[in-house]
Amino acid sequence: MxxxxxxxxxxxxxxxxxxxxxxxxxxxxxxxxxxxxxxxxxxxxxxxxxxxxxxxxxxxxxxxxxxxxxxxxxxxxxxxxxxxxxxxxxxxxxxxxxxxxxxxxxxxxxxxxxxxxxxxxxxxxxxxxxxxxxxxDRLWTLVRLLADAVNDPDPSTQLYGDGLTAAIVARLFAATPESTAVVQGLAAWQLRRVVEYLDAHLPGRVELARLAELAGLSQSHFSRAFKASTGMAPYRWQLDARIRRAQALLVDTQASLEEVAERTGFADAVHFGRTFRRLVGATPAAWRRDRKS
Structure with missing residues (x-):
């Protein structure tokens, strides 16, 4: 556009x-x-x-x-x-x-x-x-979340916004309502292909359209099936994978928090620390200290 x-x-x-x-x-x-x-x-x-x-x-x-x-x-x-x-x-x-x-x-x-x-x-x-x-109300909430993400440089915001826009368009313009039937997860080959792609491209931006293409599904179908398989939306899975990589760096290397943040795609150590604490429940420094003591 x-x-x-x-x-x-x-x-x-x-x-x-x-x-x-x-x-x-x-x-x-x-x-x-x-x-x-x-x-x-x-x-x-x-x-x-x-x-x-x-x-x-x-x-x-x-x-x-x-x-x-x-x-x-x-x-x-x-x-x-x-x-x-x-x-x-x-x-x-x-x-x-x-x-x-x-x-x-x-x-x-x-x-x-x-x-x-x-x-x-x-x-x-x-x-x-x-x-x-x-x-x-649901549409209003989806748009508010999307507006809040407009200025967020974090790589996972790409998948996050892709998912929100797909949900907004479906609610506004879908020719047929989404099925209320129980959502089936991805086939093993689909999940393996998508996870391998996500891992290979960490911590960079990934588009939902590409993940759906790898699985041979529409974006909305893929998002529901991925969550059914993993318990997470694609953007959250990617964010968790970045945090897991950060944890490995904290334990296995002497890299500073700034270096860990850079290598896992966070804007700076402050952004990294805030996200790490929200997902893990402790600051990166405290988490590292507990596991090295």
Whole structure:
């Protein structure tokens, strides 16, 4: 997906500042924005070249409102955690009578890439039909997690975001609902091939599309089957494998924490230490000391 912001447009009236972070996963571009405002805001929302989902993650002040026309109020009442879906070509405006702070996420869908990567048929009616100001708690949570990951440089964030975007697209546009039948795990050859690939590429980024291809499955089917086989989502398995490699380095070498962090794909020793403690229950230094004493 091509970059979407070459030269940021002038800020709308009463918008004091705008923070924008962008990333793409799996044929889905994600724009996570924070606006600081002081009064009435009315602005053209853009993004018409794509089908898109916009989710309001936080709003302080008067509620935000999507509009089909600048001066035509939205016909749908405000709901907490509201969002809208708009097809490509549909112009929209955002309005608030008295905004103070707004955080939202806009997901832009490259439909051709999604059909290819997810190996799934998408519901043409769902893609072409605007849905204004609706609420879906599961979808809201998935988008919030995705927005929080936009600026995370950790290699496992690739698989994490791939999985989230696949789940979001399935919930919005799947032509047929996902089966509620008991999920079968991967065949032994499938699991072996995927694990060997993950091990060979540690600690670098790996795409969910590639793992699903190795197993000969769609991304959503692969993710469910992998979790059924291992008890973990693919991104969590990769993160745990990096921590296991770090534990081996801590026990078998004299490498500093900074060196261990670098060799296992963490941005720095602080990030490594925080993740290690969350997953293992002790700091790397304490864990090493206990096993070498």
């Amino acid at each position: 091509q970059p979407r912001v070459d030269h940021p447009p002038p800020l709308p009236e009463n918008v004091l500042s705008l923070s924008l972070m962008q990333r793409a996963w799996n044929g889905v571009g994600v724009d996570a924005c924070e606006y600081r405002c002081a009064g009435r805001v009315l602005h053209h929302m853009g993004y018409e070249t794509h089908a898109r989902l916009n989710v309001v993650l936080e709003e302080v002040g008067s509620p935000c409102e999507p509009r089909l026309r600048e001066n035509l109020p939205c016909a749908v009442d405000h709901k907490p955690r509201h969002m809208f879906v708009a097809p490509a070509g549909l112009e929209l405006w955002g309005y608030s009578a008295d905004a103070r702070f707004v955080k939202d996420a806009t997901l832009l869908f490259d439909l051709a890439t999604l059909r290819e990567r997810l190996a799934a048929e998408l519901d043409a009616d769902a893609i072409a039909t605007p849905r204004m100001r609706f609420a879906d």
